[in-house]
Amino acid sequence: MPELPEVETMRRGLEKIVGLRIHSVSFPAAKRLRSLLFKPSPQRLKTRLLSLVITGIRRIGKRIVIDFNSDESLVIEPRMTGLLLLANSPSPEHNRVEICFDDSSIHPLIYWDRRGLGTVQLLSVHTMSILFNSNRIGPDALLITAEDLQCRLGRSRRPVKVALLDQRGLSGIGNIYASEILFRAQIHPRAPCNRLLPQAWGRLHESIQSVLREAIQLKGSTLSDATYRTPQNRSGGFQFHHQVYGKQGTSCFVCGNPIERFVQAQRATFACPTCQNMRFLRKL
Ligand SMILES: [Zn+2]
Incomplete structure (x- = not known):
């Protein structure tokens, strides 16, 4: 944040x-x-x-x-x-x-x-x-193309959520939006990048765009600690649209099963294990 x-x-x-x-x-x-x-x-x-x-x-x-x-x-x-x-x-x-x-x-x-x-x-x-050259800071998440996204992350063996947080791949996504983006794309956060099917990259790209643009329209997310404020010292509004972040144990909006919380690379991840299964993965 x-x-x-x-x-x-x-x-x-x-x-x-x-x-x-x-x-x-x-x-x-x-x-x-x-x-x-x-x-x-x-x-x-x-x-x-x-x-x-x-x-x-x-x-x-x-x-x-x-x-x-x-x-x-x-x-x-x-x-x-x-x-x-x-x-x-x-x-x-x-x-x-x-x-x-x-x-x-x-x-x-x-x-x-x-x-x-x-x-x-x-x-x-x-x-x-x-x-800020392109080796240190990847393309902006709002501007990256689906092809470029796949090209930059697709060979990595890392879980896709961990890769989304690495600012060298693409820049701007942090811990809250990574969970929300993957939920909307219905991709499991632990899915290794190099096993994602081509259609998964299209879904992921679309979800990045829609989640970030909606969040900008609502002026960002102010969590329960109330730290984040807009330049006019007001709360953002996207926290009311979070579907998984901070919602462990509550029912998934889509399927009703409980949202899970787990830790990846020292950061909390939130996901619905039913909606975000491994169906977009290449079989080994
Ligand atoms: Zn679900």
């Missing part, structure tokens, strides 16, 4: 700061809380960001990229509990960065992070081209 739909919701919510000039930058929590990763140091960030004009807001996988009228961009990775807000934050004591604009009618941009596991880095175009 946050995954592609939540970060895309942040990106869309921040579009109104494009064209604004930075008036001041502060790091309100720096003295009280364990610092998250800033590159360069907060003091240097302050100097280098001052007076820059924001020229664009992009998303790379689960990161927000703020472009300026310079050859550097601010890359913010919210990781576990980071949020970007143009509104009052859930708890001001966890405001890590506050950026005020010349246009004081626009609320300052706040980077909020309760646990402080996120990263805020000012990177040159050159550094970004190395860090």
Whole structure:
């Protein structure tokens, strides 16, 4: 958390700061809380960001990229509990960065992070081209084609759920949406990629698109811990449409059998063992 739909919701919510000039930058929590990763140091960030004009807001996988009228961009990775807000934050004591604009009618941009596991880095175009090249960050899950998906993951022996979480294959999918996507595609999370039949890749691709797009429309998923908020500090709405995530023991919406929870690569997976059987696997 946050995954592609939540970060895309942040990106869309921040579009109104494009064209604004930075008036001041502060790091309100720096003295009280364990610092998250800033590159360069907060003091240097302050100097280098001052007076820059924001020229664009992009998303790379689960990161927000703020472009300026310079050859550097601010890359913010919210990781576990980071949020970007143009509104009052859930708890001001966890405001890590506050950026005020010349246009004081626009609320300052706040980077909020309760646990402080996120990263805020000012990177040159050159550094970004190395860090985010296609070997390190796969195509965006919203843009990848079915053919490319099969081509990038299809030879792997890993379980398909584990492969979906690997950002080198495709980027943007995390633990919540991986379970939801596989349920909708009716593919078992433990199915090894290299045994999935051709039609399974088509189903998987379709499910990735439909789940992520619906989640973006509903502005992401706010779980029971209430951490994720939109840039306007509101809850997302897709959590009410989860069909398996966090629902172990409850009845499957489709078949009525209980949803199972199990652990794959140290992460919880949720699935219906009846709907998500191994029928899309090549026989050995
Ligand atoms: Zn079922």
